[in-house]
Amino acid sequence: MKAIVTVIGKDRVGIVAGVSKKLSDLNININDISQTIMEGYFTMMVLCDLSYSELEFSQVKEELAAVGEELEIKVRIQRQEIFDAMHTL
Structure with a gap:
């Protein structure tokens, strides 16, 4: 499964x-x-492949939200097909 990770926050060392x-x-x-x-x-978009991860999508979402809190940024993940549907005119 492919997904899009979006990262937004005040720029600082160590975000990438x-x-x-993680x-x-x-x-x-x-x-x-x-x-x-x-x-x-700072803004970043990452196209990811979750095929090799053993975690459920909901667990990945929680893990990324937690790293976002640690880094004082917002980290979100969406399945690629949902992201594409939301951004298609």
């Missing part, structure tokens, strides 16, 4: 490292990544 480390710990592969900083705010 923290989120990518994804690695959960055995989730990063297929594509885009990031930018806009007026001091």
Whole structure:
């Protein structure tokens, strides 16, 4: 299963490292990544492959929310098909 992880928060050192480390710990592969900083705010979108993770999607969601709290950012995950449907005109 593929999913989109979105990350938003005040820019600071360690955001990319923290989120990518958590994804690695959960055995989730990063297929594509885009990031930018806009007026001091960090934004990142990550296309992930959850095929190798042994966790349920809800558990992955909880783990990513927890790392977001640790890093003082918002980390959300959506299944790719839901993300695509929401962003199709």
